[in-house]
Amino acid sequence: xxxxxxxINNKFIKENExxxxxxxxxxxxxxxxxxxxxxIPTQLRLHWNDPLYWSNNPxxxxxxxxxxxxxLFNYQLPEHKIFYQKDALRNYxxxxxxxxxxxxxxxxxxFNEFPSAIDIPYTIIxxxxxxxxxxxxxxxxxxxxxxxxxxxxxxxxxPITNGNDTNNNTLNHNILSSNTVSxxxxxxxxxxxxxxxxxxxxxKFSIANLSPEKIIFSETNSNKPLTxxxxxxxxxxxxxxxxxxxxxxxxxxxxxFGLLGTDELRRDVFFGILIGTPVDLFIGVTVAISSxxxxxxxxxxxxxKERKIGTFMLLIIDIFLTLPSxxxxxxxxxxxxxxxxxxxxxxxxxxxxxxxxxxxxxxxQIKNYQYVQASKLMGESDLKIVLxxxxxxxxxxxxxxxxxxxxxxxxxxxxxxxxxxxxxxxPTWGQMLQDAHTSSAExxxxxxxxxxxxxxxxxxxxxxxxxxxxxxxxxxxDKKR
Amino acid sequence: MxxxxxxxxxxxxxxxxxxxxxLFITIFLLSSTFDQIMKDSIRTQVIESxxxxxxxxxxxHQFKNSDERQKFIDQQIKLQSQSFGLDEPWYSPKKIFNNVxxxxxxxxxxxxxxxxxxxxxxxxxxxxxxxxxxxxxFTSSSITIIIISLFFGAYLASKEGKIMDKFISGLAxxxxxxxxxxxSMIMIVFFSFYLRVLPSGSTPLIxxxxxxxxxxxxxxxxxxxxTLVIIGFAPSVYYVKYIISRILNEDFIKTLKxxxxxxxxxxxxxxxxxAGPQLTTMFGLGLAGTLxxxxxxxxxxxxxxxxxxxxxxxxxxxxxxxxxxxxxxALIYLLTRLILDVCFTYFDPRIRSEES
Numbered sequence: 001x002x003x004x005x006x007x008i009n010n011k012f013i014k015e016n017e018x019x020x021x022x023x024x025x026x027x028x029x030x031x032x033x034x035x036x037x038x039x040i041p042t043q044l045r046l047h048w049n050d051p052l053y054w055s056n057n058p059x060x061x062x063x064x065x066x067x068x069x070x071x072l073f074n075y076q077l078p079e080h081k082i083f084y085q086k087d088a089l090r091n092y093x094x095x096x097x098x099x100x101x102x103x104x105x106x107x108x109x110x111f112n113e114f115p116s117a118i119d120i121p122y123t124i125i126x127x128x129x130x131x132x133x134x135x136x137x138x139x140x141x142x143x144x145x146x147x148x149x150x151x152x153x154x155x156x157x158x159p160i161t162n163g164n165d166t167n168n169n170t171l172n173h174n175i176l177s178s179n180t181v182s183x184x185x186x187x188x189x190x191x192x193x194x195x196x197x198x199x200x201x202x203x204k205f206s207i208a209n210l211s212p213e214k215i216i217f218s219e220t221n222s223n224k225p226l227t228x229x230x231x232x233x234x235x236x237x238x239x240x241x242x243x244x245x246x247x248x249x250x251x252x253x254x255x256x257f258g259l260l261g262t263d264e265l266r267r268d269v270f271f272g273i274l275i276g277t278p279v280d281l282f283i284g285v286t287v288a289i290s291s292x293x294x295x296x297x298x299x300x301x302x303x304x305k306e307r308k309i310g311t312f313m314l315l316i317i318d319i320f321l322t323l324p325s326x327x328x329x330x331x332x333x334x335x336x337x338x339x340x341x342x343x344x345x346x347x348x349x350x351x352x353x354x355x356x357x358x359x360x361x362x363x364x365q366i367k368n369y370q371y372v373q374a375s376k377l378m379g380e381s382d383l384k385i386v387l388x389x390x391x392x393x394x395x396x397x398x399x400x401x402x403x404x405x406x407x408x409x410x411x412x413x414x415x416x417x418x419x420x421x422x423x424x425x426x427p428t429w430g431q432m433l434q435d436a437h438t439s440s441a442e443x444x445x446x447x448x449x450x451x452x453x454x455x456x457x458x459x460x461x462x463x464x465x466x467x468x469x470x471x472x473x474x475x476x477x478d479k480k481r
Numbered sequence: 482m483x484x485x486x487x488x489x490x491x492x493x494x495x496x497x498x499x500x501x502x503x504l505f506i507t508i509f510l511l512s513s514t515f516d517q518i519m520k521d522s523i524r525t526q527v528i529e530s531x532x533x534x535x536x537x538x539x540x541x542h543q544f545k546n547s548d549e550r551q552k553f554i555d556q557q558i559k560l561q562s563q564s565f566g567l568d569e570p571w572y573s574p575k576k577i578f579n580n581v582x583x584x585x586x587x588x589x590x591x592x593x594x595x596x597x598x599x600x601x602x603x604x605x606x607x608x609x610x611x612x613x614x615x616x617x618x619f620t621s622s623s624i625t626i627i628i629i630s631l632f633f634g635a636y637l638a639s640k641e642g643k644i645m646d647k648f649i650s651g652l653a654x655x656x657x658x659x660x661x662x663x664x665s666m667i668m669i670v671f672f673s674f675y676l677r678v679l680p681s682g683s684t685p686l687i688x689x690x691x692x693x694x695x696x697x698x699x700x701x702x703x704x705x706x707x708t709l710v711i712i713g714f715a716p717s718v719y720y721v722k723y724i725i726s727r728i729l730n731e732d733f734i735k736t737l738k739x740x741x742x743x744x745x746x747x748x749x750x751x752x753x754x755x756a757g758p759q760l761t762t763m764f765g766l767g768l769a770g771t772l773x774x775x776x777x778x779x780x781x782x783x784x785x786x787x788x789x790x791x792x793x794x795x796x797x798x799x800x801x802x803x804x805x806x807x808x809x810x811a812l813i814y815l816l817t818r819l820i821l822d823v824c825f826t827y828f829d830p831r832i833r834s835e836e837s
Contacts (some may be wrong), residue, residue: 020656315495322499324814326776328506329805334795407658414660415777419792433663437781442666442730443681445674454663461658469654 019470027462032277033255045275048267048427050417056082056249057266058116061257063448078111080254088234101239103234105250110227114214117253118187120234125180127242134235135185137216140228145199145216145273147192152181180246187212232396242468260326261448264439272432273452279340279426286344287409292402296394298352299359300386304367314360318355328417333421340423343416347409354400360395366390393461396475403468407461412420414457430454485826492822496815501581501813510582510621510798520562522590527557589805595790596798598689608787612809615775615786618702621678622709623768629714631760634721635748641726653719661712662777668708669781679704682783705782713767720763724756758824765821 047053050377058080067076088103124131136149174443187322190248192212199215200207203221209213219226232250260270304312329346336342366372372389380388417430418437432453436442441449531554560570569576583589589604596602597610637646673681685697685704728734729752736746753760779788787806794802 018651093622124571319499319502320493322496322815322818324503324811327810328503329794330776331507331510331803331807411658411660415662418662418777418797419780435665437666442781443674445670446668447670447674450666450670452664453667454660457663458655458659464656465658 016470016473018466019474020464022466022470025459026467029277029281029460029463029470032274033281036245036274036278040271040275048272048275049424051265054262054268055209055268056119056251057119057252057262057268058255058257059262059266060264060444060446060449061116061253061262062253062446063259063261065259067256077109077113077251077255078109078115079097080257081107081108081250081252083232083250083252085245085249088248098237099243101238103245103246103248104233105229105232105248107232108228109217109225109230112225112238114217114225114256114418115252116242117213117249118216118355119249119253120185121183121249121251122185122234122245123180123182123247124152124236125242125244125246127240129239130181130190131236131238131243133185134233134237135379136231136233136235137461138231138233139216140230141220143202143220145196146187147187147195147212147216149195152183152193162179185189187216196318226324244352249396257438260452261446262318263435264441265445266436269432269449269452270428273429273456276427276453279428280413280457282346283344283413284406284410284460284464287347287351288402288405290344290348291405291409292355293354294348295401296351296359296391299356300363300390300394302356303360303363304386304390305383317353317356317360320350321357323350326412327349329412329416330419333416337422338421340426342415343421343423347412351405351409355405358401358412359398362394362397363390366393396471400468400472403464403471406464410457410460429457488505489823492819496819500811500815501791503576504581504584504808507804507807508584513589513802522557523558523561524554527554527561527741531557563750571807584804584808589765589808590801592794592802593799595793595799595802596832604801607790607802608805608809611787613787614784615788618705618784619709619775619787620768621702622713623764624708625706625710626713626717626767629710630717630721631753633714634718635725635753637718637722637723637731638752639744639748641722644720649715649718650724652715656712656715657695657714660777661709662781664712664776665705665708665781668704672704684783684785701772702784705784708782709778717767721756721760724763725752728752728755761824765817766826768817 061080064079067079070076083105085103088105090104091102093100093102120135122133126151132151133144133148137145137147139145188211196207196212196215203215203218203220207218210218210223214223217225217230234248234250236245258268258270260268260273262268263272268293298313298317302310302317305309305313329350332346333343334415366389372385375385376388411426413422414430414433417428418434421430422431422434424431430453433450435452436446436449486639531550564700587605592604592607595607597606599606601607637649642645648802669681672679680701681704683699683701685694687694687697725748729748734747737751738744742751748834775786775788776791777788778784779786780792783789787809790802791806791810794806
């Protein structure tokens, strides 16, 4: 007995390689869905379209694992590095008229390309007199560049209201007239460029048209990255005792980041893929369930009913099947806006007729079986016959149809999203691809931004196609036995 | 023959109903802009007719001043608008009839933004200029796919269960799940960013009347063409194999084998011939399908066809162009279906008898 089951199992596995792969893939997708739904807080998901939230990430960075491959060629892309205030070496120098506070960050740079930028966000509590900020960079070749020197712009100073930031309240008790200034120094700003122009005589090439990070990290002989230990010194010259550095980061924008890189708006592509999974699966499964259900019952009734009603129902199926669905979908969603549920409704509207036609054919066949005819003669009601005798016969077949209807919905949704007609409050893979296309990622070679969402779309579709095909095969085998 | 005629008539009626439904939806959704188009065209007509009347017979229509002329023009416009039912709501039968009549007689108005190479902004001219490009790309790739799949599919049918057969059926599953437009983006990254052998944008750089235009066009067509063939050939081969292997199991083939007719001759002569009707339908449906899906692929490759025109029309909300293109797309799609249905019923009489 056991041997026989084993034999059947072996045969099943051999003939259903596709199905096995399908099951593994669907488990993987379900896992991703659960992770995205339960381990990512909703609050975080809403940040997808908020550019401020992503401002500490690098722009257009490749996945970080490509450095492992580049190691084979002795080539490394700069990694993303964020220094926090606690990483700094601090020292204070007191002069008679002012106080100097140095925050020194040491940065080991050993990559073969320049980083893409340096950002320095800071928050300073300012007393009566605005302090002066100075940023120096000490290079491995002992050159020292002053890249920024400015007094805090008094226009930026905003007084803190009590309700604004609760953490500050304790501090504010002692300091009567205090303001906080939050700012961000970009290496691409004109001030930094001007400051670096003073050092043009140190370089043996023209630095006029180079962006600052390509000067700061460059060798003096040729424009190549200079590896070694850098020191970034952020100094504050304060003229009263109330000036306090509250927060400081040094962000060296890398060219590799995270598992799947980042996009033009600095968003983490992996995060987008994750939060897109439940949405895409929801669209696919909802549309497939609804349209198989409608298709099943519509087809059954159309096949079961005689003459006029049946013909009329078939006519409606014919009309729906002939409609140019993609074009109508575009026109309708263009007019009625981008609501996820509305889109799902549209897909159901165009999804059921094909299934209805298939089910109709089967229904006609089963209707003529003797036992159905017999129960009809016994006076059973039409509804009972359909539910009791025809539906159970069609269930396995319907299951296969359901699996094959999922990819159609997912591919349709991604196509509409790619045309910019998706629901922006629910990021999907198609919308990510649309973003990539509108920022012409293909011609700029940002493959990670294109490959991953499309790969997920394909994987999901292929999963359901494999499941559908093998369940068809399985039920055929079942029948034979 | 009578049955066939009735069947044909029924199909034509269904297709006509579908065309009307599509047009109604489009007109309903874009009705306010559609009214504006009509009003504009009436205005230009009135002004043109008055100025031509004045130039022909300078004594009759002389206005004392521009105010009087304006008044006359306004009055004429109002009269004509009323005659077309433009002052009535969208559901008035008169207006709907007029709108549909206008579209069906190809009076599609002028595009707001797009112009042809010659500078004409008439929707008809625009569509006529772009249509050959779409047909060129999609028919050439479809024909290539058909040729590949006929030979390869027939070959695979004789080798059922081998590794190659399994590989193709797996590849068919995958290519059905992969969005063509995404694959196009990947191809652009690979061929024009990394290898730098083919251009990423497919609009030819040489103007249509310049020398060397054809060569440039073909050069720019290479990447979309390759992409469409790669993504399309596996499912096609798989289906051809499926159809032919079913025919190979039929009795007459077995008889031919016993008669000692060589395997090759059986495969390519008898089996393929018998698969004719089914194959025709399949390829025809495929062709109709690619024309509908062309919007995204043309947009990704920036191919100067109708799909790209449609995409741009949507984003500039160029309603006259949208309506015109929807009409054309629907027309092409429905005509293909009609031809297919006719072919299918002509080849396979079983369908007719079942339907009637």
